Every structure is written in C-alpha cells, then in structure tokens.
Amino acid sequence: xxxxxxxxxxxxxxxxxxxxxxxxxxxxxxxxxxxxxxxxxxxxxxxxxxxxxxxxxxxxxxxxxxxxxxxxxxxxxxxxxxxxxxxxxxxxxxxxxxxxxxxxxxxxxxxxxxxxxxxxxxxxxxxxxxxxxxxxxxxxxxxxxxxxxxxxxxxxxxxxxxxxxxxxxxxxxxxxxxxxxxxxxxxxxxxxxxxxxxxxxxxxxxxxxxxxxxxxxxxxxxxxxxxxxxxxxxxxxxxxxxxxxxxxxxxxxxxxxxxxxxxxxxxxxxxxxxxxxxxxxxxxxxxxxxxxxxxxxxxxxxxxxxxxxxxxxxxxxxxxxxxxxxxxxxxxxxxxxxxxxxxxxxxxxxxxxxxxxxxxxxxxxxxxxxxxxxxxxxxxxxxxxxxxxxxxxxxxxxxxxxxxxxxxxxxxxxxxxxxxxxxxxxxxxxxxxxxxxxxxxxxxxxxxxxxxxxxxxxxxxxxxxxxxxxxxxxxxxxxxxxxxxxxxxxx
Amino acid sequence: xxxxxxxxxxxxxxxxxxxxxxxxxxxxxxxxxxxxxxxxxxxxxxxxxxxxxxxxxxxxxxxxxxxxxxxxxxxxxxxxxxxxxxxxxxxxxxxxxxxxxxxxxxxxxxxxxxxxxxxxxxxxxxxxxxxxxxxxxxxxxxxxxxxxxxxxxxxxxxxxxxxxxxxxxxxxxxxxxxxxxxxxxxxxxxxxxxxxxxxxxxxxxxxxxxxxxxxxxxxxxxxxxxxxxxxxxxxxxxxxxxxxxxxxxxxxxxxxxxxxxxxxxxxxxxxxxxxxxxxxxxxxxxxxxxxxxxxxxxxxxxxxxxxxx
Numbered sequence: 001x002x003x004x005x006x007x008x009x010x011x012x013x014x015x016x017x018x019x020x021x022x023x024x025x026x027x028x029x030x031x032x033x034x035x036x037x038x039x040x041x042x043x044x045x046x047x048x049x050x051x052x053x054x055x056x057x058x059x060x061x062x063x064x065x066x067x068x069x070x071x072x073x074x075x076x077x078x079x080x081x082x083x084x085x086x087x088x089x090x091x092x093x094x095x096x097x098x099x100x101x102x103x104x105x106x107x108x109x110x111x112x113x114x115x116x117x118x119x120x121x122x123x124x125x126x127x128x129x130x131x132x133x134x135x136x137x138x139x140x141x142x143x144x145x146x147x148x149x150x151x152x153x154x155x156x157x158x159x160x161x162x163x164x165x166x167x168x169x170x171x172x173x174x175x176x177x178x179x180x181x182x183x184x185x186x187x188x189x190x191x192x193x194x195x196x197x198x199x200x201x202x203x204x205x206x207x208x209x210x211x212x213x214x215x216x217x218x219x220x221x222x223x224x225x226x227x228x229x230x231x232x233x234x235x236x237x238x239x240x241x242x243x244x245x246x247x248x249x250x251x252x253x254x255x256x257x258x259x260x261x262x263x264x265x266x267x268x269x270x271x272x273x274x275x276x277x278x279x280x281x282x283x284x285x286x287x288x289x290x291x292x293x294x295x296x297x298x299x300x301x302x303x304x305x306x307x308x309x310x311x312x313x314x315x316x317x318x319x320x321x322x323x324x325x326x327x328x329x330x331x332x333x334x335x336x337x338x339x340x341x342x343x344x345x346x347x348x349x350x351x352x353x354x355x356x357x358x359x360x361x362x363x364x365x366x367x368x369x370x371x372x373x374x375x376x377x378x379x380x381x382x383x384x385x386x387x388x389x390x391x392x393x394x395x396x397x398x399x400x401x402x403x404x405x406x407x408x409x410x411x412x413x414x415x416x417x418x419x420x421x422x423x424x425x426x427x428x429x430x431x432x433x434x435x436x437x438x439x440x441x442x443x444x445x446x447x448x449x450x451x452x453x454x455x456x457x458x459x460x461x462x463x464x465x466x467x468x469x470x471x472x473x474x475x476x477x478x479x480x481x482x483x484x485x486x487x488x489x490x491x
Numbered sequence: 492x493x494x495x496x497x498x499x500x501x502x503x504x505x506x507x508x509x510x511x512x513x514x515x516x517x518x519x520x521x522x523x524x525x526x527x528x529x530x531x532x533x534x535x536x537x538x539x540x541x542x543x544x545x546x547x548x549x550x551x552x553x554x555x556x557x558x559x560x561x562x563x564x565x566x567x568x569x570x571x572x573x574x575x576x577x578x579x580x581x582x583x584x585x586x587x588x589x590x591x592x593x594x595x596x597x598x599x600x601x602x603x604x605x606x607x608x609x610x611x612x613x614x615x616x617x618x619x620x621x622x623x624x625x626x627x628x629x630x631x632x633x634x635x636x637x638x639x640x641x642x643x644x645x646x647x648x649x650x651x652x653x654x655x656x657x658x659x660x661x662x663x664x665x666x667x668x669x670x671x672x673x674x675x676x677x678x679x680x681x682x683x684x685x686x687x688x689x690x691x692x693x694x695x696x697x698x699x700x701x702x703x704x705x706x707x708x709x710x711x712x713x714x715x716x717x718x719x720x721x722x723x724x725x726x727x728x729x730x731x732x733x734x735x736x737x738x739x740x741x742x743x744x745x746x747x748x749x750x751x752x753x754x755x756x757x758x759x760x761x762x763x764x765x766x767x768x769x770x771x772x773x774x775x776x777x778x779x780x781x782x783x784x785x786x787x788x789x790x791x792x793x794x795x796x797x798x799x800x
Binding site: 080 | 664668682690694744
C-alpha cells in the first residue's frame with residue numbers, strides 16, 4: 001500500500017470577494033497525527049482559507065478534500081459530519097445551559113426526533129469534561145466561569161464530535177502563560193489521538209513548540225512552508241513581518257521640548273474586558289511633535305489602548321495629557337480638546353458625501369477656517385477632492401482610509417491617533433498614505449500615535465517604537481534597532 | 492429514567508396550577524370562565540411565538556398571520572360545507588403550517604429587521620385578502636361559523652385549559668429535549684452550530700412548522716369557540732402585538748412564562764375595562780415598563796433570582 005492519504009488536503013484554493021481576491025492559490029495538506037500551523041498577518045487570507053474548509057465560504061476554485069473526499073462547496077453541517085471540527089476563537093456557549101449541557105450539544109445527532117436524553121451521551125460528556133479539566137464546573141453556567149474555562153468548553157465541544165480534522169483559530173488569544181501551557185497540552189493530545197490538527201494564528205512564535213510544520217501566507221498566497229526554524233529564517237517571512245532594510249528619520253527623544261512632562265503619559269494602564277485581560281500594566285509616553293509607533297499583532301491590545309486614551313473604555317492606571325489626568329472626561333471632551341482618533345473600523349458616515357464627512361469633522365470650526373482646512377486636506381489627499389460629491393460608502397478601501405484620516409485632521413488635533421491605517425489595503429495605496437504621513441510630519445508639528453501590525457509601514461515614520469504583545473509592552477526603542485532586538489518577539 | 496430530565500420544579504408547579512384552574516368552573520361566574528378561555532388560547536399563541544423568538548432566535552412580527560390562517564381556513568370550510576368540525580380544524584392547522592413554511596422562506600434568506608418586516612407584510616396581505624374577498628371571508632363584518640364544539644361554557648373552558656396544558660407540555664418538553672438544545676444553538680450561533688454538524692436550516696424550518704401547528708390549532712379552536720372570526724380578533728397587527736407582549740412579559744425563552752403573560756394581559760385589560768379607552772393605554776404602559784425595566788419578563792425575574800444564588 002502507498003503512503004496514507006492526507007486527512008485534509010487543500011489545493012489551488014481561490015476565493016474572491018467582489019474585486020478583491022482574498023485567497024489566490026493556496027495548497028497544503030495535513031496528515032493524521034500532524035499539527036500544521038497556518039500563519040499570516042491581518043488580511044493575509046488565512047481566515048478565508050479556514051472558512052472555506054469549514055464550508056462557511058464557498059471557494060471560487062480549487063479543492064478541499066477530507067479523507068480524499070471532495071467537499072468544496074458543501075454546506076458546513078455536512079463537512080462537519082464528515083469529520084471536520086472547529087475550535088472557535090470567540091466562545092459563544094449557550095448561556096442558560098450548564099457546562100455539561102453545552103458539551104452534550106456536541107454529542108447530539110443531527111436528527112429532528114431526538115427527544116429523550118440518553119445516559120450514554122451523558123457519561124461521554126462527563127468523560128470529555130474530565131479530560132479537558134472542566135469536571136469541577138460541570139453544573140455551573142458559562143457566564144460564571146473564567147475566560148480560560150470558556151475556551152475549554154469550545155475544545156470539549158469539538159472533541160465530542162470525534163473529528164478527524166480539527167481547525168483551531170488563535171488558540172492562545174487572551175490566555176495567560178499558565179493557561180496557554182494547559183491549552184497546548186490539550187492540542188498535543190488531539191494530535192496523539194491521531195487527528196489532523198490545523199492551527200491558525202498570526203505568527204509562528206505562539207505555536208512554535210506545538211506545530212510540526214508551518215505554512216505562511218501573505219495577501220492570499222503562500223510565502224513559505226516548512227519547519228518552524230525554516231519559516232522563521234525565511235527571507236520573505238522576515239520581510240513581511242519585520243520589514244526590509246529601512247531608512248529611518250527618527251529624531252532623538254531628548255530633542256523634544258517637553259522632555260520633562262511629555263504631552264501624553266500613560267502609566268500602568270490595565271483594561272479587562274468581561275473576562276479577558278486586554279491590557280496589563282502598560283506604560284508609555286509621547287512627546288509633543290513626536291511620531292510614536294506601537295506595533296503589535298492583531299489582538300495585542302492596540303485598539304484597546306487607543307480607546308482607553310480616547311475615553312471609550314474603563315481602565316485602571318493613569319492617562320495624563322500635559323500632566324493632567326484624562327480620567328473623568330467624556331470621549332467627546334477628550335476629542336474636542338485635541339486627542340483625535342482615526343479608528344481602525346473607519347466609522348465613516350457611509351451615506352454622506354466626502355465633503356459632508358469632512359464637515360462633520362470640522363463642525364467646531366468657523367466657515368472660513370473650515371474651508372481653508374478642507375483645501376489643505378485636499379492638497380494632502382488629492383483624490384478626495386475628485387471624490388467630493390461621492391458618498392463615503394462608494395469609495396474604495398484606500399480612499400475611505402484617507403477620508404478617515406482627513407476627517408480626524410479636520411478636528412485640528414494636537415495628538416492624532418491612527419489605528420491600523422493600512423488594514424486590508426493594497427501596497428500601492430499604503431504607499432500613498434505613507435507619503436501623506438511623511439508630508440504631515442515634515443510640514444506640521446502634529447503629534448502622532450500610530451498603531452500598526454505592518455512594520456514596514458510603521459518604522460520609516462516613527463521616532464520611537466513600542467512593541468505590544470498580549471496586552472503588555474515587551475520592547476521599546478528606536479526603529480533602527482527593531483529588527484535586531486525585537487524581531488524574534490514579533491515573528 | 493430519562494424522563495426525569497423533564498420533571499423539574501417549574502413543571503410540578505405548572506401541573507398544580509393547571510389542576511387548580513380545572514376546578515375554577517365550580518366557583519366562578521361564566522363571565523370569568525369566558526375570559527379565561529380566550530386567555531388560554533392567547534397563552535398558546537404566545538408559547539408558539541416564544542419557540543421562534545426565544546429559541547430559534549427569529550423575530551416573527553406576524554404571529555397573527557399563522558393564527559389567522561388557522562382560524563379563517565377552519566371557519567370558511569365550516570361556513571361553506573359544514574364537514575365534521577375535526578376536519579375543519581385539521582384544514583386550519585394545515586393552512587397555518589403551509590403559512591409557516593412561507594414565512595420561513597424569507598427567514599432563511601434575510602436576517603434581523605428585514606425578516607421582521609417580511610412577517611409584518613405577510614399579516615397585512617392576509618388582512619387585505621380577508622377584506623377584499625368579502626364574499627368568502629365575511630370581510631370587515633366578520634365570518635359566521637355555524638357550528639360550535641359545545642355551548643356549555645364550562646366544557647369550552649376545560650377544552651381550552653386542557654389544550655393549553657397539553658400544548659405547554661409538548662412545547663416545554665421540546666425545548667428541554669436534545670432537539671431543543673440544537674435549536675437554541677442554531678438560533679444563537681448558526682456558524683458554530685453548522686460546524687458542530689447541525690443542519691441549521693432543517694432545525695429552523697422545523698421550529699417554524701411546530702410554531703405554526705400550535706398557532707393554527709389554537710386559532711381554529713378559538714374560532715369555533717367564538718362562533719365568528721373577524722380581522723380584529725384574529726389577524727390585525729394589534730392581535731400579534733398582544734401575543735408578542737404576552738410572551739415577552741412572561742419571559743423570553745421560558746415557554747411557560749408566555750401563558751402567564753397572556754393571562755395577565757387579558758385579565759388586566761378586563762379589570763380596567765370600566766376605564767374605557769384608558770384601559771388599553773394602561774395595559775400598554777405596564778407592558779412597556781416591564782419590557783424596559785425587566786426584559787427577562789415575569790418568569791425570567793423569578794429564574795434570575797434563583798440562578799443568582
């Protein structure tokens with residue numbers, strides 16, 4: 001007999017959304033008893049690959065084979081019945097049911113006339129709970145449990161189906177180091193049971209001890225495949241994650257006039273969402289006129305940090321503007337007083353025109369000043385002038401991003417917070433935005449706090465860089481030292 | 492035994508309440524019995540609606556579409572040909588279930604408020620049809636239904652109570668059963684339910700059919716009790732609103748609470764009748780306050796207090 005066929009085999013997978021090709025040509029296979037890591041930065045298409053395997057998205061071309069059977073285009077429940085299980089990143093258990101009942105759900109057959117509970121299923125559910133470490137909380141309701149236990153329920157539900165192929169989405173997001181270790185053990189056990197495991201995450205580091213092989217992708221295509229060491233050493237991977245050789249124009253920190261009391265000071269900031277710790281003891285500062293970049297992968301806590309500064313989420317710790325605490329001020333006051341955010345989600349008024357969106361930003365200004373400001377922004381982003389009468393929803397992604405930044409600039413900010421301005425944009429558009437930021441830096445004394453996972457974009461502008469990982473600052477320094485010192489953290 | 496899973500304090504309490512209610516004809520007036528008979532049918536309407544809203548997570552603004560189909564189909568058949576009453580009722584149920592399928596189709600395509608709108612439009616279409624096809628339906632004057640199941644108000648009361656009890660037991664049992672669990676999962680997170688191997692479409696469609704079955708059956712029975720059917724009693728949007736408020740008032744996702752809410756609404760409306768139009772206003776205001784401040788409803792409050800300990 002020849003070598004056993006792969007449990008999961010993806011080949012030539014392609015998926016388009018409108019004009020955007022999210023996945024161009026992805027091929028890989030996972031064998032029984034093997035763990036494959038699928039990594040890629042935001043917008044790389046890894047989620048789309050996962051959804052295509054699950055049947056949530058229908059691939060435009062290519063094939064997905066489970067146990068040598070073609071399943072591309074099947075509805076999710078049939079693919080699941082064939083033996084594909086999924087551990088979701090966001091756990092959404094049934095809140096009115098107990099933990100035991102939630103696990104039982106995974107054991108039920110897909111039948112309409114299954115009216116009586118069975119003792120055998122109950123025993124199995126208990127055994128699974130024992131295995132994942134939920135025995136002590138079997139009769140509790142999910143709302144009363146810590147975050148790590150909720151994730152365990154997800155694992156338990158997936159195991160209950162006894163899947164041949166298990167997909168795990170960002171297994172360690174929001175977990176502490178100890179929880180991560182026990183979670184990793186559960187994943188290893190799944191592999192030892194002879195299942196084919198596919199872990200999807202942002203970077204190699206989080207999963208390096210777990211995976212047998214890694215498949216790295218970027219903008220819908222494979223960039224590398226191999227062992228952890230091979231992928232981490234790969235030139236393309238390093239360029240995508242760490243940026244290539246860069247020319248930085250960093251100014252020395254001591255050169256800023258407010259060296260004593262920086263414009264913005266954040267001290268020991270912590271934010272807890274429901275049960276997940278989003279930020280833990282973050283301290284940083286930004287001088288007047290400085291360009292500070294906070295780099296971190298998706299879920300590192302960048303947006304939470306910005307929202308805390310903008311007064312949008314409750315926090316512990318101190319945030320001071322020019323020495324005065326911001327706590328107690330409403331989000332509206334903070335932004336009116338000059339700390340303005342250009343949010344990751346853009347949050348444009350989709351049915352308003354470009355001009356109207358800008359006027360919303362400049363509503364506090366007098367007519368003359370607003371007009372001048374608008375002209376200045378049209379100069380900075382010429383494409384917006386052409387699009388003046390168009391509604392925001394009809395703009396391209398890049399134009400929308402420019403409008404978002406321009407709207408924030410209409411408010412004449414002292415501090416501009418840019419949250420992931422490059423998210424989902426084509427390289428050529430990134431270049432345009434990059435040029436605009438450069439001009440902003442050269443011609444005004446604006447202070448910028450930029451959150452990015454795209455290092456190539458962030459570093460050339462930055463005077464100083466912070467690396468945020470799992471809600472903590474793990475590195476701080478000049479951009480020129482980044483690749484050498486922080487590269488290993490980031491990959 | 493596995494059946495033990497269905498025996499719980501709420502079930503025992505409900506059983507006792509139903510048994511007590513069965514003795515009411517011995518000491519209350521016929522007027523009160525008549526009111527409660529109607530209230531019990533509304534209780535079934537609300538329970539059937541809760542199955543869709545509370546469990547399948549589909550906001551159906553058209554419960555009266557299903558109720559009206561059941562009532563009018565049964566009534567028209569009796570009016571025209573006087574076949575056995577059971578046959579008329581069966582036809583009513585069938586019509587409501589077909590209506591349920593028709594309602595479910597948009598639910599599988601559009602979500603949230605858009606689905607809610609399509610159900611509302613379904614009610615308006617049925618209402619217009621009844622008015623336009625006056626020759627068949629009695630139009631705005633109402634449809635006369637020549638036969639009645641019984642002229643004894645005590646018998647009618649017991650039929651309604653028994654029907655409500657059985658419907659409640661079935662619907663409650665269904666929601667506590669394994670399929671009920673799957674239905675809840677499909678309603679709360681269809682993607683995850685699909686990934687667990689459940690055919691979400693199938694389970695939701697089944698929920699629509701079950702809801703339509705009980706709505707249609709209750710509608711047909713109530714029509715035979717009243718001896719007439721009119722738009723105002725069976726189809727009008729206000730009827731649907733009363734059904735919905737009853738279910739929400741009683742407590743979403745509780746099934747049994749829906750009966751509580753429906754009876755409460757009918758009883759309060761009747762108690763306040765001397766106030767005239769003001770009564771409707773007060774009932775609406777009370778419902779609004781409960782929905783705003785106690786979104787878990789009457790039974791939800793009791794449950795919440797217990798779960799918190």
